[in-house]
Amino acid sequence: MLNIKILTFVKVNNFGAHLQLYALSKILKTMGHTVHVFNFKLKTKKISLPGRLAQIVSTFHFYCFRKKFLPYFTKECNTPKELANATKNSDFCIVGSDQVWNAELTKNDEHIFFFNFLPDKVKRIAYAASFGSPEWKGTDLQTTKALLTKFTAISVREKSGAKICKEKFELEANVVLDPTLLIESYDELKIKKHKTNELIYFKFLSNAKIEKDVKRIAEQLKLRPVALNANRLKKGFIYRPFPSVRGWLSSIKNAELVITDSFHCMAFAILFHRPFIVLPGHGKRYTRIINLLTELGIENRFLINPDDLFTSKLWHSSINYKNVDANLVVLRKKSIHFLEQSLKKQ
Missing domain, CATH: 3.40.50.11720 (3-Deoxy-D-manno-octulosonic-acid transferase, N-terminal domain)
Structure with missing residues (x-):
């Protein structure tokens, strides 16, 4: 030890x-x-x-x-x-x-x-x-x-x-x-699964054009658009400010669709097997997003041009999580092996 x-x-x-x-x-x-x-x-x-x-x-x-x-x-x-x-x-x-x-x-x-x-x-x-x-x-x-x-x-x-x-x-x-x-599991945090009929929108940078398209997508899919942890009211959205960590996770886990520019929001959408779309965030900091999505074989879930959000119809396509999980298992074993071997070095 x-x-x-x-x-x-x-x-x-x-x-x-x-x-x-x-x-x-x-x-x-x-x-x-x-x-x-x-x-x-x-x-x-x-x-x-x-x-x-x-x-x-x-x-x-x-x-x-x-x-x-x-x-x-x-x-x-x-x-x-x-x-x-x-x-x-x-x-x-x-x-x-x-x-x-x-x-x-x-x-x-x-x-x-x-x-x-x-x-x-x-x-x-x-x-x-x-x-x-x-x-x-x-x-x-x-x-x-x-x-x-x-x-x-x-x-x-x-x-x-x-x-x-x-x-x-x-x-x-x-x-x-x-x-x-x-x-593999966040059961310790007791995040319950239940039906919400929600489109979760979690974005660090506000953008009126994107917000308009998110509402159009929600209307097409007959979902309720939720602005998660938004710092201001957004017209046409359900306002969900200041969630707890478990509340934030619950919103992602129970979403019908997640739209975000956050790496970790995307990561948990993947872990919870939720459909998602990732948009660019701060400058060139999206390289970490592209890197992970490419390793998992779902790089198409990233839209380099946010203006394509509605017209891309990506929100209408599903994700083959069987393949994603298979890739994730390989990457997980490699990463844990790195930790184990590194801690054995003198």
Whole structure:
């Protein structure tokens, strides 16, 4: 049994961040290891008072999920020295998953997520780390390379990430599944299945044209359009703000159709065998979506041009989940094997 600590994005109001941490820690505990999480929070932009008030409910929901389903956190760490002190008695430290190597998100804390605070004796692994972009956005190539050479094993979530490691840092990296896809069942979370007759629309970036097409699709399919976790009322949609983590999962699991630009919303649509369509989101961050869909043989579920949403008739086509599951089993075994073998290295 090993003592393992995970460094990832924590205490953020984000469904994917919480669920990927839940999944990775569960897999590690299933292997018989003890797991804790570094209590390090990224510095974020200040939010206006109305914004903070609007987030109170969400913050409470995520807090409840962490308390019930996530491993114990270390003491709060705000500096590299405090993080180093928190590594006491650790056999391995794992960074990932999520966009932990996206310098546009980590900014001045960029190298913390390459373990610049770890004593040399502590072994380190990257699991499904993501650069968030096909290009490296970092600030100091030599420092980053020096830190990466200390890793026992490196894996990334996208092929573009493996290419960055090879071309920028002259290091090999395995491509593995996002942790959420390592788990076959989320029964522990008690997400009930029931009939809703809903089209779930979960999108980070608002777009009036897309919203109009979503409503047209819902009308054609005789479904109720639901704006999931929307930060404002959308005309013609059922408004479902501030869902809990389990409420968010339940909406996806019971949807007749899911339309999203979110990687993790797509991932759970796949796990729950729901019909879905994925649209582009932030800039070029959709490479992770295309990579996974291609591996699963359903790359046609991604629409590079959102204007084609209605005319593509993709919402009228089904997904052969028998083939998807067969591909997923192979990828899952490969990813878990990477973790198991990496944790055996001395």
